Amino acid sequence: MSTIDTHNAGQHAHHEGSYLTPHGGALATIWNWATTIDHKKIGVMYLFAIMFMFFLGGVAALGVRAELWEPTRVVTEVVEGETVTSYTGQVLVNLAPIVPGVESEGGISAGMNIYNRAFSLHGIIMTFMVIVPSVPASLGNFFLPLMLGAKDVAFPRLNLMSWYIYVFGSIFAVAAVVMGGVDTGWTFYTPYSTMTDADHLRVVFVILAAFILGFSSILTGLNFIVTVHKLRAPGMGWFDMPLFVWAMYATAIIQVLATPVIGITLLLLIFERVFHVGIFDPRMGGDPVLYQHFFWFYSHPVVYVMIIPAFGIINEIIPVHARKKLFGYRAMAFATLGIAAVSFLVWGHHMFTASGELAAMIFSALTFLVAIPTAIKVFNWVATLYKGSIAFNTPMLYALSFLFMFTIGGLTGLPLATLATDLHLHDSYFVVAHFHYVMMGGTIIAFVGGIHHWWPKMFGKLYNERWAIVGCVLVFIGFNLTFFTQFILGTRGMPRRYASYPDEFQFLHQLSTIGSWILGIGFLIHLGVFVHSLVAGRKAPENPWGGLSLEWETESPPIEHNFHHEPIVKHGPYDFDTVQPPHTDPAEFPMPEPLRPGERTH
Amino acid sequence: MTSIETGGNPPQHNQQPPALSTEPRWKRQPFANHWRSHAEDFDACKIGMWLFLTTEVLLFAGIFVAYAVFRMWYPEAFANGSHHLDVHWGALNTVILLISSFTVAASIRNAQLNQQGLLKINLSITLVCALLFMIIKFTFEYAPKWAEGKRPGVWFSYPFAADPNEHIWWSLYYTATGIHALHVLIGAGVLFVVLLKSFKGWYGPKHYTGIEVAGLYWHLVDVIWIFLFPLLYLIH
Numbered sequence: 001m002s003t004i005d006t007h008n009a010g011q012h013a014h015h016e017g018s019y020l021t022p023h024g025g026a027l028a029t030i031w032n033w034a035t036t037i038d039h040k041k042i043g044v045m046y047l048f049a050i051m052f053m054f055f056l057g058g059v060a061a062l063g064v065r066a067e068l069w070e071p072t073r074v075v076t077e078v079v080e081g082e083t084v085t086s087y088t089g090q091v092l093v094n095l096a097p098i099v100p101g102v103e104s105e106g107g108i109s110a111g112m113n114i115y116n117r118a119f120s121l122h123g124i125i126m127t128f129m130v131i132v133p134s135v136p137a138s139l140g141n142f143f144l145p146l147m148l149g150a151k152d153v154a155f156p157r158l159n160l161m162s163w164y165i166y167v168f169g170s171i172f173a174v175a176a177v178v179m180g181g182v183d184t185g186w187t188f189y190t191p192y193s194t195m196t197d198a199d200h201l202r203v204v205f206v207i208l209a210a211f212i213l214g215f216s217s218i219l220t221g222l223n224f225i226v227t228v229h230k231l232r233a234p235g236m237g238w239f240d241m242p243l244f245v246w247a248m249y250a251t252a253i254i255q256v257l258a259t260p261v262i263g264i265t266l267l268l269l270i271f272e273r274v275f276h277v278g279i280f281d282p283r284m285g286g287d288p289v290l291y292q293h294f295f296w297f298y299s300h301p302v303v304y305v306m307i308i309p310a311f312g313i314i315n316e317i318i319p320v321h322a323r324k325k326l327f328g329y330r331a332m333a334f335a336t337l338g339i340a341a342v343s344f345l346v347w348g349h350h351m352f353t354a355s356g357e358l359a360a361m362i363f364s365a366l367t368f369l370v371a372i373p374t375a376i377k378v379f380n381w382v383a384t385l386y387k388g389s390i391a392f393n394t395p396m397l398y399a400l401s402f403l404f405m406f407t408i409g410g411l412t413g414l415p416l417a418t419l420a421t422d423l424h425l426h427d428s429y430f431v432v433a434h435f436h437y438v439m440m441g442g443t444i445i446a447f448v449g450g451i452h453h454w455w456p457k458m459f460g461k462l463y464n465e466r467w468a469i470v471g472c473v474l475v476f477i478g479f480n481l482t483f484f485t486q487f488i489l490g491t492r493g494m495p496r497r498y499a500s501y502p503d504e505f506q507f508l509h510q511l512s513t514i515g516s517w518i519l520g521i522g523f524l525i526h527l528g529v530f531v532h533s534l535v536a537g538r539k540a541p542e543n544p545w546g547g548l549s550l551e552w553e554t555e556s557p558p559i560e561h562n563f564h565h566e567p568i569v570k571h572g573p574y575d576f577d578t579v580q581p582p583h584t585d586p587a588e589f590p591m592p593e594p595l596r597p598g599e600r601t602h
Numbered sequence: 603m604t605s606i607e608t609g610g611n612p613p614q615h616n617q618q619p620p621a622l623s624t625e626p627r628w629k630r631q632p633f634a635n636h637w638r639s640h641a642e643d644f645d646a647c648k649i650g651m652w653l654f655l656t657t658e659v660l661l662f663a664g665i666f667v668a669y670a671v672f673r674m675w676y677p678e679a680f681a682n683g684s685h686h687l688d689v690h691w692g693a694l695n696t697v698i699l700l701i702s703s704f705t706v707a708a709s710i711r712n713a714q715l716n717q718q719g720l721l722k723i724n725l726s727i728t729l730v731c732a733l734l735f736m737i738i739k740f741t742f743e744y745a746p747k748w749a750e751g752k753r754p755g756v757w758f759s760y761p762f763a764a765d766p767n768e769h770i771w772w773s774l775y776y777t778a779t780g781i782h783a784l785h786v787l788i789g790a791g792v793l794f795v796v797l798l799k800s801f802k803g804w805y806g807p808k809h810y811t812g813i814e815v816a817g818l819y820w821h822l823v824d825v826i827w828i829f830l831f832p833l834l835y836l837i838h
Contacts, residue, residue: 151636154646222653230646231636260657264664268777277755277773279668284755285767290671294664561635 016564018460018557037156040558042163043142044458047451049163050134053170054444056177057125058520063118065482065516066091068509072108072500087111089500092118100180101197115499116183123186128210129170131439132302134447135309136255137166137220140248142458144224146551146558147242149233149567154226162219169212176205185497187295188266190280190288194273204270211266214259217305221255224248233550235569239330242549242573246333247312250340254301254308257344262298265291289354296347304343306439308336310406310446311377314399317453318381319574320547321396322388323589326574328380335373342369352422360419367417374410378403394468395545398449401476405441409434412487427497430490433483441479448475448526455530456544460557461537468529474522481515546581546589549573553582628806644811651815655822658785662826665778669833672774676767683771684837686752691742692835695735696827702731703824706793706817713800713810721805725797725813728820732790739783744776775834782826789823792816 019040023032033041072089087093093111096102102113145153153159176182182203184193188210197203228249232241269291271277278284280291319326326332348355348363355363381403390396412434415421425431456462485508486494494505501509543552548571554563571579577592633643673680709724751759754776758769796816799805805813 145636152634154636155650156634156636158650218654218657222650222657225653226646226650229649230642256653256657257660260660261664263657264661264781267781268664268668271754271773271777275755275757277777278770279672279755279773279777285676285770287671287675290668294667 016559016561018555019560020460020557035160037152037160038560039141039145039153039156039159040458040562042159043138043140045163046133046141046166047138047458049167049170050130050138053125053129054134056174057122057130058523060118060122060125062516062520063092064115064122065513067111067115067118067499068501069513071503071506072111074108101200101202102180112499113183116497117181119497120183120185121177121181124173124182124206124210126439127186127306128213129166129173131306131443132213132217133166133220134306134443135313135450136224136248136251136305137162137216139313139447139450139454140224140251140309141220143454143551144227144245144248145231146554146562147245147549147573148227148231149236149550149563149569150227150231151561151563153223154230155223158219159223162216162223165212165216165219169209169216172205172209172212176202176209179205182206187299188269189295190269190272190291193269194280204273207266207270207273211263211270214263214266217255218259221252221259224252225256228252233567233569239333240569240572243315243326243329243332243336244309244312244549246336247308247315250336251305251308251312254305254340254343258298258301258305261294262302265294265298268294289351292351292354293347296350297344300347300350301340301343303438304339306443308339310402310443311336313446313450313453314381314402316547316549317395317399317449318384319576320453320545321391321393321399322385323391323546323576323592324384324388325577326380327383327386328376329572329574331376332380335376338373339370342366342373346370349417352419353426364417364419364422368414371410371414378407378410391545393452393465394463394472395449395453397469397472397476398445398452401472401479402442402445402449405437405445405479408484409437409441412437425490427495428490429486429494429496432496433486433490436483436486441483445475445479448472451530453545454551455533456540457551457556457558459534459537460540460555461533462540462544463529463533463537467525467532471522471525471529474518474525476522478515478518478520478522482512482519483515485509485512485515542583543581546576546584548575548579548581626806627803628809631804631809640808644814647811647815648818651818655818658822658826662778662781662829665774665781666829666833669774669778672767672770673837676765676770679765679767679771681838682764683752683768683775684834686747687775687835688743689835691738692831695738696831698731698735698738699824699827702728702735703821705731706820710810710813710817713805713813714807716806718800718803718806721813722797722800725793725800729790729793729797732786732793735786736783736790739779743779747772778830778834782823782830785823785826789816789820792819 019038022029033045036042067089069091070089072087075086075088077084077086087108089108090111092114093107095114096110099114099117102110102117141153141159145151179200179202180197183196184203184206188203188207193203193207228241228245268277268279272280272286276284279286280288282288315326315332346363346367346369348359349367352360352363381399412430416425416431416434452463452468489505489508489512490496492505494501540556542554542556544556545552550563550567550569550573551558553567580586580591581589631640633640637643637646705724705727709721709728712718712721712724747753751761752772753759753769754773755769758772760768763769793816796805796813799812
């Protein structure tokens with residue numbers, strides 16, 4: 001038994017309602033949500049805001065892939081004795097009349113202009129507004145206090161403020177899009193970011209949006225660090241915490257230490273663009289490479305802000321759905337911290353071709369270090385699965401997809417960290433495929449898996465398992481079709497960020513584009529499953545998967561103050577071999593049989 | 603007294619004794635209901651503020667790195683530029699900020715000892731110091747230099763510059779001191795709110811979280827200036 005009186009709590013069960021219980025009429029409810037300081041409501045609001053931004057970024061990605069259906073070129077034909085000139089690859093050109101700053105009759109160049117804006121939009125939205133906040137701000141906000149047995153995060157009002165800052169920053173970005181978009185790429189490299197669209201404020205808006213979103217990120221991170229330090233339930237030591245909490249903690253440290261640097265960088269960039277202070281302008285004695293150092297000093301660690309929470313989710317999904325004690329808990333916790341530490345030392349590998357030889361060698365060597373803790377994690381997950389009783393439901397399928405794709409993403413990082421091979425592969429589709437395998441095949445896949453894992457707890461409704469699995473399989477197939485082809489394209493020399501390509505690449509590009517459609521359909525199915533669940537889903541039990549961490553002790557959905565009584569922790573979060581999960585029937589979730597003599601593990 | 607954080611629900615661990623309206627505010631100050639005690643709440647706020655100060659240090663670290671890079675590249679421009687700054691005004695501002703740091707520290711002590719009168723006086727002196735700092739900065743430092751053409755980047759029009767890259771120096775000078783000045787203003791704004799609350803009796807022994815964290819922030823503003831002053835004014 002893990003809490004003193006989980007069952008006594010049942011007597012009070014109707015004393016306090018679920019956090020989703022409406023307060024009065026529609027207006028009152030909206031006001032209640034808009035001013036809530038309940039971490040669960042803020043987590044849910046983040047979840048929907050992030051899903052909306054994911055939709056916007058996804059549409060831009062589909063546009064990019066559509067444009068790449070055929071190469072852009074001038075075709076001269078002789079039709080009935082007359083020479084006719086036409087263009088191919090003009091999918092996006094029909095948008096030209098409605099995009100400010102793009103000449104509507106420019107033929108190929110108008111299409112390419114819009115292509116640049118589409119991939120910049122995709123990159124900016126997906127990094128700053130989707131992947132960076134995705135897991136910590138939504139699932140983290142909702143489950144960190146629950147897993148710690150706390151009533152809320154340390155600073156609830158700061159938490160609400162961070163949501164408003166996020167929305168405010170996103171509005172700036174969306175405003176820039178409505179005004180015509182930017183073609184700086186998501187990295188805002190100078191001079192693209194200081195000289196393009198000089199007559200317009202769009203670029204400033206987008207940079208400002210990233211700056212503002214940084215505050216939201218810092219506040220969330222700060223909140224989580226203090227929460228983990230001060231609000232663990234009685235009996236919960238550091239090594240009794242679920243690894244999702246460890247992941248949130250490591251992420252929060254990176255957020256707090258790295259984000260201010262992007263803050264000052266973007267501020268200097270705005271000064272550079274608006275006031276022409278010259279710091280990043282070589283014509284005035286400034287240094288554009290300094291901008292790149294600053295940018296990657298933040299943006300490399302932030303790659304781990306994106307992926308570490310995904311590790312955390314996989315750490316929860318695999319033991320629960322394989323009904324097996326997690327292999328190597330402490331190794332996992334230290335590997336998480338190790339990745340966070342190494343993350344600050346490798347920013348130079350984004351600039352191998354822009355830095356000196358010695359620096360490149362040092363950064364290359366340091367980059368290989370990242371492979372060690374991540375490999376520890378992957379081996380531990382596989383070891384956890386070994387001889388587990390695996391339930392092939394949506395969360396587990398997503399966790400398995402994660403293992404597959406993240407391993408590909410991680411291993412393809414090694415040739416990029418190797419100077420000799422990087423010379424050939426840098427700025428090619430190989431890089432694009434690599435980071436999509438990590439960022440999307442890793443983070444987004446784990447995120448969607450985590451949403452399914454915790455959906456019954458968050459909303460108290462079950463989702464349709466069959467259709468969710470269909471969605472999951474489509475996402476898996478679509479993703480690999482989209483991006484594995486890009487590895488091949490990259491090794492053959494297809495450079496990234498180009499709107500056109502030689503004819504011999506067309507087949508692979510078309511496969512990739514078809515993959516993006518399958519991917520889109522997969523996500524739409526998930527959306528349908530979620531909506532169906534909210535509208536007509538069956539009521540979820542308290543503990544549908546037989547989880548052991550504290551969030552499964554409370555009701556589904558949780559009551560306003562999370563727990564009827566403060567839980568007291570008496571077992572680890574993964575002790576499936578010794579503890580019957582709360583609210584479960586031993587017939588449905590049997591404990592493993594005792595070990596036979598000579599047997600060391602189940 | 604229902605906790606301000608409960609959203610109308612009965613607090614569970616936060617049953618405050620029925621308050622007498624004649625008691626000063628700090629004695630009936632509630633703490634948010636997810637904490638077990640005032641001490642926990644206070645500790646958490648302090649950790650939170652220290653973390654925030656870390657982010658501020660890292661924010662300025664960017665400027666210091668840019669400073670280091672460009673000083674290494676253009677030592678002449680930096681030496682020449684620095685000579686145009688008036689050490690006396692810089693030193694006076696340093697002294698003013700040091701005094702204000704002392705008074706803000708003293709005001710925290712005043713709160714701990716329940717010296718309500720001294721508390722308000724010390725906070726007011728701090729605010730006056732902040733105001734003096736800003737006046738000196740703008741009236742005696744920025745304005746004359748701007749008028750002479752010692753401006754950042756493309757706006758640099760000082761005709762007697764000895765080094766072709768002096769505009770970089772002025773860019774960094776205005777950026778660093780400007781962002782610092784912004785922090786002075788923010789700190790002064792926070793301290794002003796603290797002062798208003800102190801008139802309503804918010805702070806007293808064991809209940810001085812607000813003034814403590816505002817004080818921490820103010821010390822940071824001071825420390826940043828302690829680094830900026832020699833780097834900008836005292837180089838050759």
